Amino acid sequence: MRVDVTRRNDRFLLEAKNEAGNTFILDNSPDGGGDGAGFRPMQSLLAAMAACSSMDVISILKKQKLEPFGLTVSVEGERETGKEANLWKTVHATFIVTGNVPKEKAERAVQLSLEKYCSVSMTLRAAGAAITYDVVMR
Amino acid sequence: MRVDVTRRNDRFLLEAKNEAGNTFILDNSPDGGGDGAGFRPMQSLLAAMAACSSMDVISILKKQKLEPFGLTVSVEGERETGKEANLWKTVHATFIVTGNVPKEKAERAVQLSLEKYCSVSMTLRAAGAAITYDVVMR
Numbered sequence: 001m002r003v004d005v006t007r008r009n010d011r012f013l014l015e016a017k018n019e020a021g022n023t024f025i026l027d028n029s030p031d032g033g034g035d036g037a038g039f040r041p042m043q044s045l046l047a048a049m050a051a052c053s054s055m056d057v058i059s060i061l062k063k064q065k066l067e068p069f070g071l072t073v074s075v076e077g078e079r080e081t082g083k084e085a086n087l088w089k090t091v092h093a094t095f096i097v098t099g100n101v102p103k104e105k106a107e108r109a110v111q112l113s114l115e116k117y118c119s120v121s122m123t124l125r126a127a128g129a130a131i132t133y134d135v136v137m138r
Numbered sequence: 139m140r141v142d143v144t145r146r147n148d149r150f151l152l153e154a155k156n157e158a159g160n161t162f163i164l165d166n167s168p169d170g171g172g173d174g175a176g177f178r179p180m181q182s183l184l185a186a187m188a189a190c191s192s193m194d195v196i197s198i199l200k201k202q203k204l205e206p207f208g209l210t211v212s213v214e215g216e217r218e219t220g221k222e223a224n225l226w227k228t229v230h231a232t233f234i235v236t237g238n239v240p241k242e243k244a245e246r247a248v249q250l251s252l253e254k255y256c257s258v259s260m261t262l263r264a265a266g267a268a269i270t271y272d273v274v275m276r
Contacts, residue, residue, distance in 0.1 A: 001181055001217075005188035007209040012193050016185035020174050024162030024182075026189040033197070036158050041190035041258050043139055044162075044182055047154035050143035051164040052179035055150050059171070071145040079139075085260035120179050122223035127264035 013037055042088070045124065046075040049131075050093060052120040056113035061101060069099030077129075088129040095135045107135045151175055180226070183262065184213040187269075188231060190258040194251035199239060207237030215267075226267040233273045245273045 005016045005026070012028035013035065026041060028034025039047065050073035061069060077091040093114070097106045110133055114121045121131055143154045143164070150166035151173065164179060166172025177185065188211035199207060215229040231252070235244045248271055252259045259269055 001178075001184065002212060002214045003181055003184040003188060005185060005192055005211045005213070007192060007196065010206060012196055014189045014192055016177070016182075016189060018177055018181055018185075022163065022165075022174075022176050024177060024185070025160065026185070027160075028193050032193070033200075034193075036160075038160050039154070039156055039162060040139075041186040041193065041256075043141055043156055044154075044186040044189075045258065045261065046139065046141040047143060047156075047162070047164070048179040048182040048186070050141060051152045051154060051182075054143055054145060054152055055166050055170070055172075055179065058145065058150055062171075068148060073143045074140060075143070076140045079257070084254050085257040087257055087261050087264065116222050118179075119217070119223040119225055120183065123183065123225050123261065123265040126225065126266060127261040 011035065042079065045088065045120070046077055046091065049091065049118065049120040049124060050075045052118045053093065053110065053113040056117050057095065057106070057109045060109040060112065061105065064105060066099070066101045066105065069097055069101050072096045087127050088124055091124060091129050091131045093131070093133040095133060096138055097135065098138050101137070103135065103137050106137065110135055149173065180217065183226065183258070184215055184229065187229065187256065187258040187262060188213045190256045191231065191248065191251040194255050195233065195244070195247045198247040198250065199243065202243060204237070204239045204243065207235055207239045210234045225265050226262055229262060229267050229269045231269070231271045233271060234276055235273065236276050239275070241273065241275050244275065248273055
């Protein structure tokens with residue numbers, strides 16, 4: 001698996017590209033000398049966790065023939081402060097599920113993902129983050 | 139810092155959005171039932187590391203008045219196998235620098251970033267990844 005990241009202006013604008021040619025833009029915040037025109041790197045870790053866990057949940061609920069359903073995951077986190085590198089300290093994910101899915105099945109899928117299968121959440125946990133979640137049916 | 143990830147089709151296509159309204163697309167591989175239309179979650183960790191380190195390097199070289207210079211970081215990694223969650227085991231980053239930058243200054247900036255300042259590389263390290271790099275002047 002290979003990713004290329006290339007500087008795209010004279011500040012901090014960066015373009016990431018994978019082998020399939022998919023791209024996304026990362027940027028520094030205006031505080032840090034950037035233009036806020038893309039994801040910040042640590043922010044994209046939260047996106048990756050939400051996405052990895054969404055894929056697990058979709059996969060588990062698909063196998064249980066619970067389609068169609070909708071899913072949004074909102075993730076918020078708090079970083080360490082005062083160190084040279086400030087890692088994620090707490091991360092909370094709210095899973096909002098729409099459709100005809102029994103709440104306990106959605107909760108079980110989220111739990112299996114965040115505590116067992118999701119490589120991104122296991123990475124953040126191994127690096128010291130406390131990960132919590134809740135599931136909302138709408 | 140908040141990120142929302144929303145399912146966008148009946149398979150695994152996901153859209154991540156940050157508070158500033160920036161978005162990017164994540165997807166599962168065709169092997170996993172997706173369409174390969176976006177970054178895979180674990181792939182976006184490599185992008186985040188390359189971006190975070192690029193921003194450090196840009197910042198350090200800017201302070202040394204070494205602009206203008208170009209930068210591309212190519213990252214490749216190998217994941218664990220056979221576990222329930224397979225984390226990054228090895229990650230290698232090649233920094234390709236163009237412009238009038240002394241190689242030792244570029245190397246020192248990369249080293250400071252990957253071993254000290256870059257929160258994403260420190261996250262991956264804390265989760266067990268061995269991170270190596272090289273710097274190429276072009």
